[in-house]
Amino acid sequence: MKSDTFLKLIGGLALAFLLPWVFLILIPFVSASNAEPIPYGEGEEVEGGVTAYPDSVFYRHGSSDYGRQIYAAEGCVYCHTQVIRPTYAGPDMWRPGWGGREADGLARETQPMDYTLEEVAPLGYQRIGQDLSNVGHRITTRELMHQHLSDPKSLDPDSGMPAYLHLYKKSPYGEGLVPTPKAEALVDYLLSLKKDQPVPSGK
């Protein structure tokens, strides 16, 4: 009799839990899993031999996958988001460079498949610093990216970013800093952050 109460209670809780678990977690997860790239239709011209969205060559090069781990380990997500919201939810698209290459008419909000190369999409927790969805288009050279990491205040005196000096070593030849492999990987990752590849129509 009493044990029935226990099983009934657990059964009720399981039933109550199962509904959101199936509809909010399981089905969206399975349907988003291992999505195949969508080929471009006729007349949808894309630069340089890119035939489908998303295209990994379009994004990644160098040791950017190790850089992704450094990005996670240094806790970048606690200050930097990687979400460009549609204009109904915020003015992200209006900030210069945030949504991608406005000049080419390619700026857009972020889409689920933009994150296919991540382990977990680093959408972010807070926005203390700039959104990094398209930082690879805003900062285009390694030198500038290294300067951003090792001495952010030299680029913006009001910047709230600490200097990530532990990713750099003093140069053995006098002045200056030498990036460690971690810093190089992180720069590779940051330069690869471009989320404005055209989405095929009908998607």
Next chain:
Amino acid sequence: MTVPQPTPEEMAERASIDRSTRYPVMFFFTSAAAWLLAATLLGFLSSLKLRVPELWDGCEFVTYGRLFPAHMSALVYGWAMQAGIGVMLWLMARLTRNELKHGVTIIVIGHVWNAAVTLMVFSVWFGFGRGIPLLDFPRWIWPVVALSYALIVVWMVPMFRSRRDSPVYVSEMFIVGAAVWFPWIFLTANIFINKGTAPVMGAGIDAWYITNLIYFWMAPVALAVAYYIIPKIAGRPIYSYPLAHLTFWLLAFLAGWTGFSRFMGGPFPAWMPAVSGAAAIFILLAILATVTNLMLTLKGCSKLWEYSPSLRFTVFGMLMLGLYALLSAMSSTFYFGKNLQFSHFVVGMDTLAFYGFFSMTIFGAIYFIVPRITGAEWPSGARIRSHFWWSTYGIMTLVVTMLVGGVAQGGNLAVWDQEFSTSFVNSSAYVVGRAVAWALISYSNFLFLYQLALMFAGKGRKSDGPTLIHAEPGTAPSAKAAAGLS
């Protein structure tokens, strides 16, 4: 209105139940309190670094990106969950009128839990974190956490099944709920996130896990405490018992839908944040009903708040739960939410949940439980009073500055043609408030840990009368001296 007084035999039985829980429960409480002090210090340090980013430049162990997740892990898994587990074990023993068995096993597994938390915090701190809020640890740690949790709470099943009062009291339901909900959400989050085939859903599931941890674990444990302590100290039954049951089932059916509203306009189908937002608004009704129910139970004897430490902490915690549910429903609406997401508001809300309602309620339970299981009274009422007020000042400073600062920062972020760093400069004053708040909370928890350590070491006050925050009015100075207040 008054409840029947227990017979001497019942008193003796209670004492032996309390004794059986002594060592496991004290183990969880003291190690939790030590983690709490560490977490508050990390909270202070991380806030300081956010205000003065160039401080200790080049030292990798003091960057905000590592201190903040280390602080969150220590606060949630080190303090909140351990203290909660201790409270659950004791309440279950008391309510089912069973002695706690397998105490040694529970203590041994408690050490495994502590080792796992230590590895968690240090791996994040030393640069092995994964950038997933609250699931920041390397992936091999989660089975250890899940297994040790299961091996601690599983002993409550036979206790529940052999309970002597047949109808289930609402606190027991909340404890059973919390006991099974945590493994469900923890396993779901870790299995899906580590499968890694849908990266965007991984981020969404993490947000779901955070709000579920609050509504499916912290709220039930806190409500189990409140539904036990408030009627007990007021000496009268719950104002409306059916309403308490209704709250439980509303929470059970609604909490699992929350979470995705942390990413309004994010790369999810638009219905997901919308459904989560709606669930948060419905939960507000459940929580407001239950807080009102508890306050009506206290109606007419609210003066007890002035004397009883347990009641004072618990009532404060419940009011904070109401505030949390209100703000969470508010920020789930598009009108407020779109500007508040990604601002300091998020930190304010998470801290309001972890410290404001959960920790304060658990302090209430600890002040109630420890004298009963150690057979001694708290050494100093004045220190309890300081613990309460410094904690209250701290958490209110933190919540107010982060909420107001969040509105200000969110407003700045919404001005798209303004330099981005303006939002950082303008909100940095509020971050000072956050650092000050953690300093105050650290101080209050130093007092708490000190008192708890005295009780642990058997250095409590031997007396018949409980330690009160203030002496009862009209009592002689001798009574005041006996309460350790002179």
